[in-house]
Amino acid sequence: MLPLNKFGFFSIILMLSSYQLCATEYKDMIFKPGHASLQEWLLPDTPPYPKDNKPNAHRVELGKILFFDPRIGGDGNMSCATCHNPILGWSDALPTAKGFKSQTLARATPVITNTGYNTIQMWDGRKKTLEDQAIGPMEASVEMQTNFTNLLKLINTSSEYRAAFEKAYPGEGVNKSTLAKAIASYERTIISNNSPFDQWVKGDKKAMSKQQVNGFKLFVDPDKGNCAVCHSAPNFTDNGFHNIGLKSWGDENPDVGRYSERPLGLMKGAFKTPTLRDISLSAPYFHDGAASTLEEVMDHYNKGGEVKTNLSPNMKTLNLSKQEQLDIVAFLEALTSEPKPVSLPKLPIK
Amino acid sequence: MKYLIIFLSFLLTSFFSTAQEFTVQQKNKAFSENTLNVKVGDVVHFKNDDPFFHNVFSLSDTQFFDLGSYPQGESKPVKFEAPGTVEVECAIHPDMKMTIEVSQ
Numbered sequence: 380m381l382p383l384n385k386f387g388f389f390s391i392i393l394m395l396s397s398y399q400l401c402a403t404e405y406k407d408m409i410f411k412p413g414h415a416s417l418q419e420w421l422l423p424d425t426p427p428y429p430k431d432n433k434p435n436a437h438r439v440e441l442g443k444i445l446f447f448d449p450r451i452g453g454d455g456n457m458s459c460a461t462c463h464n465p466i467l468g469w470s471d472a473l474p475t476a477k478g479f480k481s482q483t484l485a486r487a488t489p490v491i492t493n494t495g496y497n498t499i500q501m502w503d504g505r506k507k508t509l510e511d512q513a514i515g516p517m518e519a520s521v522e523m524q525t526n527f528t529n530l531l532k533l534i535n536t537s538s539e540y541r542a543a544f545e546k547a548y549p550g551e552g553v554n555k556s557t558l559a560k561a562i563a564s565y566e567r568t569i570i571s572n573n574s575p576f577d578q579w580v581k582g583d584k585k586a587m588s589k590q591q592v593n594g595f596k597l598f599v600d601p602d603k604g605n606c607a608v609c610h611s612a613p614n615f616t617d618n619g620f621h622n623i624g625l626k627s628w629g630d631e632n633p634d635v636g637r638y639s640e641r642p643l644g645l646m647k648g649a650f651k652t653p654t655l656r657d658i659s660l661s662a663p664y665f666h667d668g669a670a671s672t673l674e675e676v677m678d679h680y681n682k683g684g685e686v687k688t689n690l691s692p693n694m695k696t697l698n699l700s701k702q703e704q705l706d707i708v709a710f711l712e713a714l715t716s717e718p719k720p721v722s723l724p725k726l727p728i729k
Numbered sequence: 730m731k732y733l734i735i736f737l738s739f740l741l742t743s744f745f746s747t748a749q750e751f752t753v754q755q756k757n758k759a760f761s762e763n764t765l766n767v768k769v770g771d772v773v774h775f776k777n778d779d780p781f782f783h784n785v786f787s788l789s790d791t792q793f794f795d796l797g798s799y800p801q802g803e804s805k806p807v808k809f810e811a812p813g814t815v816e817v818e819c820a821i822h823p824d825m826k827m828t829i830e831v832s833q
Contacts, residue, residue, distance in 0.1 A: 641823075
C-alpha cells in the first residue's frame, strides 16, 4: 500500500460512507421530479480525496500527462489511456482487456468514470484507494509491466517532467508515490453526474421520458427489477461483491473473483458491482464482457443468472415482461451525461 | 456455617460470571456499533435489519467465523471463546466493519 496514513484512509472511508447511509426504501420513494425522497441519488460535485493528496490544478495536469504518456508501459507504447480510452467511455470496447504485448487478460477493463467515488477498487477489490489502484496495472507483469527504473530515469532526465512534479508535489520528489497521487488526482476529475436522470432528480420534469421514469421505478422496486439492491444510490454501486451467475462461472477453472482476496465461500465467483453511470458508453458488459448490449444484460438478470452455483443471495428470477425490460434499459440510457471534451496534453520531450 | 459460606460464594461467583448477550444490528449497510467490549464466553447476535442479504465474518487470529448470508429479520449468534481483538466485516459489503474487544 502506498504511504497513505491511517488517519487519511479512515477519513476517506468516513467521507465516502456518509453519503451512502440511510437509503430510502422503495415504499417511501415518491417518483416525482425533484422530490426530496430521491435526492440521495445525486452525487457530490467532487469525489473525496485523501488528506495528503488534495487535488489542485498542478496535480491534475501532471496526472493527465502521466495518464496519456505511452512511455509508462514496459515496452514504451502503452499508457493508462490505452485501455481507459476516453473516446470509448474510458474503457476499451473489448470483452476482456489486452495487456502487455497484447495478451488477452481474464477480465474486462473497468471504466474509470466516477471511480473516485468508490470505496474499493478493481473487480476483486484488491486495491483500496485510487492511489493504490493507479500503480497496480504498472506493477502487474501481465498488464503494463512498467520498468520503474527506466520510467523514473526518463522523468528525472526531463526538465519539463521534473518541473511538473515539483509544482504538483513540492519537495516530495519523483517516485512511485507522487506518480500514483498525480494519476489519482486526474482520475478524480473523470465524473459523470449530470445525466438526464440527475436533471430529473433535481426537478427538470422533461429530462426523462415516461418510459424512463417507469424504468427507474422498476429498477428500484425489489419485487420487479430489484437492481438497486446492488446498484444503489448515488453512484449506482454498493461497493460490494456478488456472484451474478454468469455462464463463465460454469467453466472448468472459473475466475474466483473476490474469493482470492477474501477466502469465504460466499465470495467464490463474486465481483465488484460496477457503477451504471455512463453505462451506454462502455459495452460490452460484465466482468467477462459476456453481454454485448444492455438488452442482453437485462435478459441475464431476468432469468436470475445462468449458472446458479454459489449465486448471490440477492439474485432472483425477475419474470419481467419484455416491455418492463425495455423500460429499464431506457432508464439506464438516461444515466449517461453529456461527454465532456477531453484535450490531449503535451507530453514532456526534453 | 462453613458449607453455607462456600455455597453462597459459589452462587455469587456463578451469578457474576454468567455470560452476557449482546445484539449488533446491520442497518443501512453499517453495523450499529463501531466497537464492542465483551468478555470471554459472551455471545453477540448479529441481526440483519436491511431489506437485503448480509454476511458476517472474521478472519482475525483471535477467532475465525463465517456466518454465511441471511436476510432481513434473521439473526445469528457468535460466542467469543478467547481474549483479543476481533475484526468483523460483511463480505458482501466490505465498507461494513466493526471491532470486538474480548477480555478475560
